[in-house]
Amino acid sequence: MVLDKLGGSLQDALKKLVGASRIDENVVNEVVKDIQRALLQADVNVKLVMTLSQRIKQRSLKEPPPSGMSPREHVIRIVYQELVNILGKSANVRLAPQTIMMVGLQGSGKTTTTAKLARYFQRKGLKAAVICADTFRPGAFDQLKTLCDRLGIFFYGEKDVEDAVAITQRGLLAIEKYDVKIIDTAGRHALEKDLIKEMEDIHSTAQPDHKLLVLDAAMGQLASEQAKAFDKSIGITGVVITKLDGTAKGGGALSAVSETDSAVAFIGIGETTDDLEKFEADRFISRLLGMGDIKSLIEKAEDTLKSEDIDMESMLSGRFTLKDMYKQLEAVNKMGPLKQIMQMLPMGKLGMKISDDMYSVTQDKLGTYKYIMDSMTDKELEDPRHINSSRITRIARGSGTNYEDVRELLKYHKMMQKAIKGMKGGKFNIQKMMKKFGA
Ligand SMILES: Nc1nc2c(ncn2[C@@H]2O[C@H](COP(=O)(O)OP(=O)(O)OP(=O)(O)O)[C@@H](O)[C@H]2O)c(=O)[nH]1
Ligand SMILES: [Mg+2]
Structure with a gap:
């Protein structure tokens, strides 16, 4: 994620x-x-x-x-x-025939993103081709060609030619019949004069529909300055934030872009050519927040709060029967394994520590406990202290479970009862606590 x-x-x-x-x-x-x-x-x-x-x-x-x-x-x-x-x-790059020019600082991810974008369009059924207009970095030609060859994408480049503008011109003729034409350009350490000049020349030669600024997410909030500077020189139409997978500063980069006149079009989330995503703010946030999960949590939470019918008063007066325990376990089970949710249950609300074992009570276990309790007498359910070894054997046989299961259940009960007694021991103002959660 x-x-x-x-x-x-x-x-x-x-x-x-x-x-x-x-x-x-x-x-x-x-x-x-x-x-x-x-x-x-x-x-x-x-x-x-x-x-x-x-x-x-x-x-x-x-x-x-x-x-x-x-x-x-x-x-x-x-x-x-x-x-x-x-x-x-978010900046909308439509699925239509168009020319896209990639710009950005050195190492920001232009070449990788060029290949990723070509693949993106290709998968959507558009024919894509790329031009290598980076004559600055020695490996640029081979890097892009290798990526394109692997993806079956048409590549245009001229090795050992220095004039990036001329290459662009000839390249555009060579890939005329393609739907989407993507031009990879050179990056430099900073926005130097000669880079700007070359960029502007390629720009006026290619007349691209889109000028995408590629920014490394690690830039954080500095992204806004970059966006402003590039926008001033050639007017960018969208931003690609790369390497979101590798930095904690991604949120800064994303939000900084929206502070400028620019908007994010794509995000890069990994090194392979499939790791590119069209950026849509609402979908992005929804996933970031795990909205699907949150929604079902809310439903469950409200469900459980409603169905909660545990007799708090009697519980706090020291009467905590096996029946009470069963209700608690049932509630835990309904909520799933989420510990945070436990805070909503009476025990959690009172600040009672619940051991990890408790969170993992499965539906199966609950079923077993139910059988066991069904084989107990009312008296045993109300006060399990009466349950001695021979009774355990009887209960186990009657419920089709075994001796250990029954003992486990009793152990749980004892543990919880002890915890509740501990709470009574003056650490909490019960009256106040009860009021606080409306019991
Ligand atoms: N993890 C990760 N790595 C990325 C991503 N995008 C690019 N990279 C890596 O970043 C490095 C630089 O990427 P390039 O595409 O060569 O960058 P560039 O802007 O073309 O660099 P120059 O041409 O030298 O200016 C490479 O090692 C890429 O694999 C991304 O989204 N995630
Ligand atoms: Mg490059």
Whole structure:
């Protein structure tokens, strides 16, 4: 996944929203703080982050949720919308016959992206050909030719010729009959005068429909300066951010571009020729946030909160029966293995530590526990202390399980009961806690 780290931290922030028992100013502030930290770590401009934070806070607290939408979903949607907003529009490179000129600093990924783009169009059914107009770097010809040969893409280049403009001119004639013509140009250390001159000459010779600026994602927020400089000299029509797979600064590069008049058209996410994606801000953010997952989490969360019928009062008074435990386990099971979600369950809300074993109670296990409990007497269910070794044997036989299963169940129960007793021991103000989550 692109931008794993940023995506992960943003998702963690949203999970706090999903898991909160109530959506109030405190929760929103806390989530916004997490989002800020995540974005700043991805090198997103501080001012941009502050504006975004303000907007999320204001909208979350002022805008009423649309009908049918829970407060939780509402805030998540606002976060999503505001993140899409800072990425701005994406540049649209249509699937049509056209000439594309690639520009950018040395090593930014122009040649690789030229091949990736040709492949992109080819897969969409357009005939693509490329021209090597880089006479600066000795290996440029071979590099692009090798990539094209492998992909079955027509390549035009002239070895040992220095005039990149003349090559472009002859090249365009040679590939006249192709739908999409892509010109790879030379990169330099910085925007030097002679590079600009050559770029402008190729530009006026080729009259490209698109001038794509290729930027290394590692540039972070400096991307905006580059975009402005290139735009001033030949007027770029779109940006390709490469190497998003290899840097934590990708968020900065992406958002910086939208601050200029330019927009991102494609992103490079790896070294192979298939690692190119058309950039669409909404789809990108949706994937970054794992929106599909988040949505189903919200549904589950609200489902479980509704169906929760555990008698908290009695539980906290020290009565924690096997039946109570079964309900808890059932709730855990319904939620899947996500630990964050556990915070919503009564035990989690009270800050009770739940061992890792508890998270992995499978449907099978639950089934087994149910059989076991069905073979117990009411008295045993209410107070399992009465269950001695011979009773365990009886219960195991009656339920078609074995001795160890029954013992495991009892062990769980004891563990949980102990934890609940621990909570009673004065560390928590029960009354206050109960109020807090509306029990
Ligand atoms: N991981 C990763 N590597 C990339 C990506 N795009 C390009 N690269 C690598 O970046 C290096 C430079 O890529 P080139 O395409 O040669 O860059 P260039 O802009 O043509 O370089 P010059 O022609 O010297 O200016 C190569 O090793 C590529 O494999 C990407 O999206 N992800
Ligand atoms: Mg190159």
